Amino acid sequence: MRILLVEDEKKIAHFIERGLQEEHYAVDIAYEGEAALFMARTNPYDLIILDIMLPGRDGVAVCRDLRRNKLDVPILMLTARERVQDRVVGLDSGADDYLTKPFAFEELLARIRALLRRKSGSPTALLRVADLELDQLSHRVRRAGREIELTGKEYSLLEYLMLNANQVVTRTMICEHVWDIHFDSETNVIDVYINYLRNKIDRGFSSRLIHTVRGVGYILKEVLQ
């Protein structure tokens, strides 16, 4: 899951970025409104965290602009403004959620999960394909009741594949949603990670879940025999 964080206060941006990365999110940061607009238009983010008080174009204007451009990415406003009218303006400008500073980091994470869930259409934090289970809360993965240890990137990749289960996922999509802006898409890192995942998830089980679609990408699905 790739998130755009728009925040002019560098120290706030820094700790949010670290916290989100620890939760296996790929995070890009914009320090002002114009940059945020450019980045949101050129990259398919899964979620945008938007501060309101920004130099130049403020958060509300950025939000309106994004919605006017038919971008339906979930937007979470994160701001020090807590008055009812500020919340109303923020939500009416097109934001999906509103969280005031200072905030508990756990709450921010829960709200991010809720927004992503709403987008993917899954009602809980537990993703399931066949006998493979992924708990977005505890980050635990099990197959047929057996615990599977994954690294951060492996987890992100599997989460993305499971959120898009039964659909073909291209390498570009994976690179855009699982890695951040600094990722060099020319390498075969994605294939390497898919291979790691296969070793951990499919090896030793009767049915394979990760399939290669030649020339296009990958698909995670249950093939019934």
Add this chain to the structure above:
Amino acid sequence: MKVNSIRFKIGVLFVVILGVVLVVYSTFLYMSLYITLYKELDDGLIAKAKEITRTIDMFVKRYGSGEEDITTLVKKVIVFEELPDPDDLDVLQEQWIHRVDILNLKDNYIAFLDIEGNVFMHSENLKGPIFFPNADEILDLREGVPVYTSSKVQNMKVRAVSYPYLFRGERLYTVQVGASLKSIMHILRNRLIHILASIPVILLVASFFGRLFVSRLLKPVFEITRTAHKISHENLSARVSKVHADEEMKYLVDAFNEMISRLEGSFSAVSDFSAHVAHELKTPLTIIKGESDIALRREREKSEYKEAITTIREESDRMLRVIEDLLLLTRLDFPEKAFIFEQFDLVALLNDLYEQSKPLARKRKLTMSMNAAVDHIFIRGDSLHIRRLFINLIDNALKYTAANGRICIDAAIMNGKAIVTVSDTGAGITAEDLPKIFDRFYRASSIRKQGTHGIGLGLSIVKSIVDIHQGCIEVKSTLGKGSSFIVILPLSVSTELIPH
């Protein structure tokens, strides 16, 4: 409607005034009718009395033998006890009868009295005199003055005139002629009933229209009340329409609307200010809370904890600075409590600051110079706050000047004032920012983009301190070339005495 309402009071006043006017006017009309009616009646009565006496006199002159006493004559002439055969009457006598007929005495009461007041003859509808004249009236009659009286005859109100009559030029008698007051009383009673009935009706109608009118007049007041109820600290946008208001009410409505506008202005200033304060305090708090949240989520390396705690300490310091600045600004709003005024040497203070700032300037690769045109400039003020003033200016210069720039402090005396200029070769201030840089929490857009730490209170503190010392501050700035802040402070009296 409440008793102490304007509507009620104006209504009552209206009804009372109209009532008094109506009563006075009706009384006047009634009295004049009364007087006119009585006067007409009296005139008629006296005419009849005169005619009776004249008739008697003329009868005596024509037919009298000079022997008849008045009783016989009266009987003959007026009462016609024994009506003569019409054939026996000569032309002249017929004329007399006619004449007496014209007098039409049938409905009148007639009595003849001697001058002592004893009745010796009266008409058949009387049992005695119409009234017995009292001593005063007898005196009047003796002098030939007629007397008017209202009295009662057989329970009937009667108006009568007593007319003195000098019979044959020797004896004085009194002729009383009276008439019933029935018809006059009837007219007057009718009129009185009309008046008494119409006044309440008029007052009722008038009070109804009066209330309607007052309601219309007071409409803007009700509107102001309605608007005032609508207004709260969250909604100050309501205004009273003055379309239907009268001239005086328009002033009231205008004043009211202006007051709300002023309130709206100061409310939004206060709310802007508190929003800024909240933002400035919440930002470090967010960092502190966020850093600790993340640090505590799992076991970490020693160095990570160290980093988190360092950030937390920095942010606590930042919060402390914000709070100190805010407290200082609040205290500057009440200078009499926070300031100790004394005489001190401004040049010494500036030299001290210059020495303090030099290492900082060197660290940032800036050259710094201090130039005083005189050895001492004595001013009266709070040296701690003046120090704060120049620290803020020098800090700004250090902060916003790029490496290899220059910062100059110049002090001089001009026109009896101390002039201190702090100039730099920094980024400068745009023309649109220039008027706002002394506002609380204002940060020029260029500065905000740089991401420099600062909360926009430094210059407003400078301005407050200058104002309290009855000085002034000017800014000259060229974008990209630098800015000069010129502080002008009054000298203390003794400086002017020191020759230089």
